[in-house]
Amino acid sequence: MSTAHGRLYLVPAPLDFGCAQQSPLEDSMPMQTLRVAASLQHWVCENAKSTRAYLKRVGEVVPLAAPIQAQTLVELPREVHKKGDHQGGFDARPLLAAALQGHDVGLVSEAGMPAVADPGSSVVRAAHQLGLAVVPLVGPVSLLLALAASGLNGQNFAFVGYVPSEPGERAQRVKALEALALKTQQTQLFIETPYRNQALLATLLQTLQPSTRLATSSGLTLPSARNLSADVKTWKARAWALDNATPTVFAIGP
C-alpha cells in the first residue's frame, strides 16, 4: 500500500438515529473512534445531512479538525442504496479521489457500522482495489448486540436482511428460516422497517412452532432498550408486544 495514499476509515454512527431519545455519544463510542472521526475532513456517506448532524455531536466531545462547512461530503448515489451495493455493478473508486491525493477518508452510514446491514461495501471494495488501507473502527452494531442478548446460538448465525412485507410471502419466508434454523442450529437474524414490527411479530407468533425460540431487541444502546427472548409458547402466554416505532432486530433458533 502506498504511504502517499490516505486510508479509508469505517466510522460507526450511534444507533439513536431518528429516535426521540438520544444517549451521549461517549456512551456507545470509544474515544479513539471519536478522535479519528474528529480528525477527518473527507467523507463518503449515506446521507450528507445526517452526517453533518453526527459530526456536530462528535465536535461537542472532540474538537473537529475543520468546521463542518469546510469538510467534503460525498453521498453514495441513491440507486446504490436502493438495490444494495453488493451487486458489484457500481464502481465507487471516483468517490475516493481525496484518498488518492493523500487525505484520509471516512465512510459513514446513518446508524451503526457502515457496510453491515447498510450501504457502503462498494466503497470498501473500491478502497481495496486502489490499494488503500481499510481501517474499521469500534462502535455499536445492533445485530451483534441483539445476537448476544438473544441467548441463541452465537457460534453459527446468519443475518438475512429484510423479510418480505407481503403477508403471504412473509409467512413463507419465516417458515423457511425456521426450518433452516432447526435443521442446522444456525440462528437466523432479520429486520423489518419499524412500522411493520407488529405485523411481523403477529406472523412470527402464528407461524413458528411453540418450542422455537424467538428473540427481539429494540432501542439498543438507549435507556429504553428492551431485549426479549423465550419460546413462542411463552411469548403467547406473556402477551409481549412491540411498538411500531422502534428499530428492532428479530432472531429465531432452536
Place this chain on the structure above:
Amino acid sequence: MSTAHGRLYLVPAPLDFGCAQQSPLEDSMPMQTLRVAASLQHWVCENAKSTRAYLKRVGEVVPLAAPIQAQTLVELPREVHKKGDHQGGFDARPLLAAALQGHDVGLVSEAGMPAVADPGSSVVRAAHQLGLAVVPLVGPVSLLLALAASGLNGQNFAFVGYVPSEPGERAQRVKALEALALKTQQTQLFIETPYRNQALLATLLQTLQPSTRLATSSGLTLPSARNLSADVKTWKARAWALDNATPTVFAIGP
C-alpha cells in the same frame, strides 16, 4: 421483570487477549462499558484468571467498586465451552444466584462479545428464564469489524464458526461454503485457530475459484491490524501471506 433482581450485563472484552501487543482499553471500549464493568462485583466468566487481568486494566481507567480479590467470579464449566453451550442441555441458572439476590452480574469471555463466537449463550438464556433484564454493552466484535472491512455483502451474511482441521474435510467444507456464497450472495465468515492460518489460506487459494473474493482480517483494533480483500486471482498474484500467530477472521463471497 422484578426490580428486586439484578441485571445481566454482557460485557465485551478487548480483542488483544493473548497478543504480544496491547492497545489502551479506552481505544476500543466506550467509557460507559468501562464504567459498568468497574461497578460490578459478580461475574460469570469463561476464565477467572483472564477476567481478573481484564478487571485490572479496567481499574486503571475507572476505579473499581470493590477490589478484585473481593469480587465473585464463577467460571462456566469447561465441558460447556468444549461442546458449545447452545446445545441447550446445560442449565446455567445456578450461576446467576447473585442476581436473584439483587446484584447486577457481568458475563465476560476472553475476547470480544460474550455469547458471540464464544461461550455464554446458556447464561443469557438462563437470565431470560429467570426474568432478569439482559443488557448488552458496546465493545469490539471482531466478526463485524472483519465483515465491514471485507467489502463483501453485509446485507446477507453468515458466521459458521471453525472449519475442519483435517485437510480433506477442510477443502470439502470450503467448497461447500463457496457454492453457498455464490448461489445465495450470502457472505460466509469463518475462523481457525491461529496456528493453522497458513494451512487454511493454502486450502482456500487451492480450492476457491479465481474470481471468488477472499478477505482476511488480522490483529483487529491493534496498531498491526491488517485487512486484505481481493479475488483469489489477485491473492495469488500478490503472494499475500498470513502469519500463524494472529487471530484472523476469513470471509468469502462473490
